[in-house]
Amino acid sequence: MIILISTVLGPVKKEDLGVTLFHEHIVVNLFSADDQEKNYSTEEVVKYILPYLIEAKDKGCQTIVEATPLGLGRDLEVLVECSKKSGINIITCTGAWDGSNVRGKNVPKAIRESTIEEITAVWTKEFEEGIDDTGIKPGYIKLALGDEGEIFPLQEKLLRAAARTSKKTGKVIQCHIWEAFSLPKAVQIIEEEQLPYDRFIWVHADGQMDIEKILEFGKKGIWVEFDGIGAVEDFTKYPPAIRKLQEEKLLSQLLFGQDSGSYWIKEDEEEWPLRPYARFFKEFVPYCVKEGIDEELITKIITENSKRALSLSQNH
Numbered sequence: 001m002i003i004l005i006s007t008v009l010g011p012v013k014k015e016d017l018g019v020t021l022f023h024e025h026i027v028v029n030l031f032s033a034d035d036q037e038k039n040y041s042t043e044e045v046v047k048y049i050l051p052y053l054i055e056a057k058d059k060g061c062q063t064i065v066e067a068t069p070l071g072l073g074r075d076l077e078v079l080v081e082c083s084k085k086s087g088i089n090i091i092t093c094t095g096a097w098d099g100s101n102v103r104g105k106n107v108p109k110a111i112r113e114s115t116i117e118e119i120t121a122v123w124t125k126e127f128e129e130g131i132d133d134t135g136i137k138p139g140y141i142k143l144a145l146g147d148e149g150e151i152f153p154l155q156e157k158l159l160r161a162a163a164r165t166s167k168k169t170g171k172v173i174q175c176h177i178w179e180a181f182s183l184p185k186a187v188q189i190i191e192e193e194q195l196p197y198d199r200f201i202w203v204h205a206d207g208q209m210d211i212e213k214i215l216e217f218g219k220k221g222i223w224v225e226f227d228g229i230g231a232v233e234d235f236t237k238y239p240p241a242i243r244k245l246q247e248e249k250l251l252s253q254l255l256f257g258q259d260s261g262s263y264w265i266k267e268d269e270e271e272w273p274l275r276p277y278a279r280f281f282k283e284f285v286p287y288c289v290k291e292g293i294d295e296e297l298i299t300k301i302i303t304e305n306s307k308r309a310l311s312l313s314q315n316h
C-alpha cells in the first residue's frame with residue numbers, strides 16, 4: 001500500500017522522506033498573534049535562508065519538519081519557495097504555540113475564544129481540506145505548553161483539542177514542554193482523552209535531559225525528541241542519553257531535530273544569529289560516532305523513526 005505524507009508541495013511517498021530533521025524553523029514571528037503583519041518579502045527570506053537549506057541538503061538532509069504554527073509566524077508562501085528552490089521536502093503543521101512565558105500571546109484570538117470542539121473542527125479541517133484556500137495540508141499538530149511548571153486552562157484546552165484532532169486524523173502531536181515537571185500532567189490529559197501514547201512527542205526532552213522522566217514516559221510509549229542540537233554549546237549530554245535509551249530498548253521512539261533557523265521577526269533590534277541546518281551532519285553525527293555511537297543507529301532514527309512518526313494514521 002502506498003502511504004503518502006503531506007508536504008507543502010503536496011503528498012510524497014513515505015519512503016521518499018529519507019533523512020528527516022524533525023524540528024526546524026524557517027520564519028518565526030514573535031509579535032503577538034493578532035498583531036502580525038507581513039512586513040517582509042518572501043524573496044528576502046528565501047534569499048537569507050536558502051544557502052543554509054542547500055548546505056543541509058548537500059550533507060544529506062531530504063526533509064525538514066517545520067515547527068512553526070499559526071500565531072508564531074507560519075508562512076506557507078515562504079515554505080513553498082524554500083522547498084521548491086532547495087529541493088528539500090518541508091512539512092508544515094497545524095496547532096498553536098504557548099511556550100516560554102507568553103501566556104496566550106502567540107495564540108490567535110479566534111482560537112483563544114473557541115471551545116475545544118470548535119478548535120478541533122478548525123484543525124481537523126486543515127488536515128482534510130488544506131490550510132485556508134492554499135490546498136496545502138499540515139503533516140502533524142504542533143503545541144507548546146507547560147513552561148512555567150503548570151498547564152494553564154488555555155493550554156489544557158489546546159491539548160485536548162490537539163488530542164481530539166489526532167484521534168480524528170491519526171496525526172502525531174509535537175508538544176513543546178521545556179519544563180519536565182509539566183510532562184506528567186500533559187500525559188494525564190492525553191490519557192483522559194484516550195489518545196494512544198505514540199501520538200504524542202515530547203519536544204525538548206533534551207532541554208533538561210531528565211533521564212528518569214524520559215525513561216518513565218518513554219516506557220509508556222510516548223516519543224522523545226532531542227531537538228536542541230542546533231542550539232547547545234556542546235553535545236556532551238547526548239551520547240550517555242542515547243546509550244541509556246538503547247539499553248532500555250527505547251531507541252525506536254527517539255527523534256532528532258535542531259530547533260535551528262530562522263528568519264526572526266521581532267520587536268527589538270538585537271541580532272539573533274541564524275543557527276545553520278547542517279550542524280547536525282557536520283558536527284553532531286561526527287561527535288556521536290567519536291563517542292562510540294554507531295552511525296547506523298543515528299541514520300535509523302532520522303529516517304525510519306521520523307517516517308513512522310509521520311505516518312501513524314495508517315498504522316492504527
Ligand SMILES: [Zn+2]
Nearest residue numbers: 023025067259
Ligand atoms: Zn522550536
